[in-house]
Amino acid sequence: MSSGNLTSLEMCAGAGGQARGLELAGFGHEGVVEIDPNCCETLRLNRPEWTVHEEDLSAFDGRPYKGVDLLAGGLPCPPFSVAGKQLGRDDERNLFPAAIRLVDEIRPKAIMIENVRGFLDAVFEDYRGFIKNELKALGYEAHWRLLNASDYGVPQLRPRVVIVAIEDQYKDNFEWPAPSPFDAPTVGETLKDLMAANGWRGAKAWAQGADEIAPTLVGGSKKHGGPDLGPTRARKAWAALGVNGISLADEAPERDFVGMPRLTVPMTARIQGFDDAWRFHGRKTAAYRQVGNAFPPPVARAVAASLRTAIETRKIHRLAS
Numbered sequence: 140m141s142s143g144n145l146t147s148l149e150m151c152a153g154a155g156g157q158a159r160g161l162e163l164a165g166f167g168h169e170g171v172v173e174i175d176p177n178c179c180e181t182l183r184l185n186r187p188e189w190t191v192h193e194e195d196l197s198a199f200d201g202r203p204y205k206g207v208d209l210l211a212g213g214l215p216c217p218p219f220s221v222a223g224k225q226l227g228r229d230d231e232r233n234l235f236p237a238a239i240r241l242v243d244e245i246r247p248k249a250i251m252i253e254n255v256r257g258f259l260d261a262v263f264e265d266y267r268g269f270i271k272n273e274l275k276a277l278g279y280e281a282h283w284r285l286l287n288a289s290d291y292g293v294p295q296l297r298p299r300v301v302i303v304a305i306e307d308q309y310k311d312n313f314e315w316p317a318p319s320p321f322d323a324p325t326v327g328e329t330l331k332d333l334m335a336a337n338g339w340r341g342a343k344a345w346a347q348g349a350d351e352i353a354p355t356l357v358g359g360s361k362k363h364g365g366p367d368l369g370p371t372r373a374r375k376a377w378a379a380l381g382v383n384g385i386s387l388a389d390e391a392p393e394r395d396f397v398g399m400p401r402l403t404v405p406m407t408a409r410i411q412g413f414d415d416a417w418r419f420h421g422r423k424t425a426a427y428r429q430v431g432n433a434f435p436p437p438v439a440r441a442v443a444a445s446l447r448t449a450i451e452t453r454k455i456h457r458l459a460s
């Protein structure tokens with residue numbers, strides 16, 4: 140697939156899950172915006188040629204990027220997360236106003252925003268309507284859908300809302316990506332080789348027992364969460380798959396290891412849908428937080444590919460006429 144013939148600017152890029160997915164779908168990155176220093180170093184580590192803006196999205200000037208094809212991003216989840224207070228528009232971390240301002244400054248052909256399932260809760264019905272109307276006034280038709288990462292090959296139960304808004308001239312060409320006809324791989328299938336990396340003799344038996352997809356990885360925030368796999372309920376779900384979720388390991392199990400193994404950061408990255416070559420800057424806690432908060436690249440790729448088709452179909456029709 141050719142790459143870079145369509146352009147993008149990414150907001151709140153994090154560790155690059157969505158950015159990697161867009162890249163796989165054929166979008167070249169004109170720039171990425173992210174405030175977290177560790178995430179910015181991860182982006183520079185993997186793609187030194189990208190322009191990384193290490194700054195607050197609310198203060199970012201989008202005018203130099205006027206005309207990029209796609210404005211994308213994973214806006215902060217806490218304003219809408221059921222794990223928080225669900226303050227929505229009243230949460231100081233709500234960056235939808237900044238995103239709408241950037242749409243006005245940049246006027247992309249399409250917009251793609253990822254958020255948590257809580258965004259669809261009834262309490263936010265008025266705010267969803269507000270966002271839709273703001274985008275409509277700028278010439279975009281907005282839709283949203285709850286997508287399950289496991290439907291796109293990610294070995295994890297990870298429902299996420301994806302908001303898509305498309306310029307009126309392209310909107311009739313967009314279709315949501317169809318789920319994969321195949322089941323996502325199990326945790327055992329996904330991680331068997333990594334668990335066996337140090338010669339662990341129990342890897343094969345462990346993989347056979349880890350015969351379901353993973354529960355949702357939880358990255359936590361700067362105030363809460365460490366290198367563990369989440370609260371008690373999540374740890375129980377991991378234990379059912381033969382994984383000790385109380386903390387993360389630095390290395391795969393040794394040859395004669397007995398018991399429930401822990402995951403390493405590279406293992407969690409594979410569970411999240413990153414390719415093995417993608418590296419994460421920082422110590423274990425910082426690295427895992429980046430992984431756990433990421434948007435799985437395969438899901439981002441599927442939606443972005445549909446947006447690319449919508450844009451390019453319109454171009455073809457225009458040239459034909």
